[in-house]
Amino acid sequence: MFSKARLKLTAWYLVIIMSVSLLFSAVIYRSVDIELSRIERRQQVRIERFRQELFRLPDFPDMFVEVPVTEIRRRLIAALTFINSGILIISGGAGFFLAGRTLKPIEDMVNEQNRFIADASHEFRTPLTSLKSQTEVSLRDKKLTLSQAKEMLASNLEEADNLQAISDRLLELAQIEKPNYFVFKAVDIKSAVNSALSKVRPLAKQKSITVASQIKSRIMEGDGKSLTEMLVIFLDNAIKYSRENTSVNLTGKISGQSQVLVISDQGSGISKEDLPHIFERFYRGDKSRSASGYGLGLSIAKKIIDAHHGTVEVASKKNQGTTFTVRLPLKQSVSFI
Missing domain, CATH: 3.30.565.10 (Histidine kinase-like ATPase, C-terminal domain)
Known part of the structure; x- marks a missing residue:
């Protein structure tokens, strides 16, 4: 149960981390792209002015301006992809570890509760079994005398006292675990x-x-x-x-x-x-x-x-x-x- 919960919690960690990472990457890429476009336009304006001043200057090929800008964009995309891939791998491992740490106290508490229920059931079963067996034997005994019946009832009363003692201890233990039980x-x-x-x-x-x-x-x-x-x-x-x-x-x-x-x-x-x-x-x-x-x-x-x-x-x-x-x-x- 907790293995699946750990994987689900890790997946949620990854979704949150990668959503933030991709959002920041998109913002960074958009900001850089706007700046590159602005630089590209300024360069084109300068070249046009330069051509007008020097009429005989041969045309500059478009790649003189576009190639460096395109290369910068490609490198930026590659860098952001590499960074996000690294974040995905690292956050996956870290998320799995943190999910385990987060769920460990809950798992321990659930295991303790399961042990408590199993142990309590066992402790209650012993006197209940004794009560049942003694009563069944007495009912089947057609020659049961008054003294034997009193002895059986006394034994049953003792087992009932044991059950009450167990329940009292369990109630006390439950009360102690309440946050406002102790008055200092x-x-x-x-x-x-x-x-x-x-x-x-x-x-x-x-x-x-x-x-x-x-x-x-x-x-x-x-x-x-x-x-x-x-x-x-x-x-x-x-x-x-x-x-x-x-x-x-x-x-x-x-x-x-x-x-x-x-x-x-x-x-x-x-x-x-x-x-x-x-x-x-x-x-x-x-x-x-x-x-x-x-x-x-x-x-x-x-x-x-x-x-x-x-x-x-x-x-x-x-x-x-x-x-x-x-x-x-x-x-x-x-x-x-």
Whole structure:
């Protein structure tokens, strides 16, 4: 699809460039031709006057005047043809290159949307298939007891909760990508951290994991709600993939004009093969498949960081743990209310 679009865009580039080039060539040729005609007429007038003054002067052949002018016209046409041919070749190559550069972001966006739709369909299909199969089995079972029916309904309710969780994450991801979603204002980073800690501590308590925080109060520009959500995602992941009776640490410091947040755990780590893909939608490494989740959390966190013009780095060792380092500017480049 994009190959044809690239060729069409290149053709339009050529049409526009060559139209301008031929128009300028026509103007140049017309201007030079008018000037040559004027020179030719002046020469003819001078020769006629010269003949009248010298009656015995033999007639000058017409080619004495016309040949040089005709030669100049022919050379001008040849030069303009050569120049336009060169422009056609160069602009064709340049147009093809620029068309590719122009369409590349659109192609990437369309490919990402296609992958997103395919992955979302797959994630929805799994719980839907489970719901359908369990219901069909129960309907065919003529000896289904009340306890078995309740067990089946409880399982279906769990799958329905999974579907709702996926749809909520997808809606959140769609909202984040809207241009006016984030409202930047003065935020105390410690307040955002405390809000995030209060949300993840119940999960940490279930696994006997200690969540330690060393964050000083600091005012920065940002969207408080989304910053809390970002921290919840990182802390939730750290707790999920950490072994029991371990610790998760959250520290912060000021580096230049940036607030640095470091989240480290003592979990199973991330393989080198998975590291480049962890922020992709629905991506889950081999270790991640044993834990609950849908591969959307880190993608949302990355969107929040990007919206704050920040960066995130990941360092991980297998069976030793993972460290996320988030850098957020204290002041945004855009004005806020």
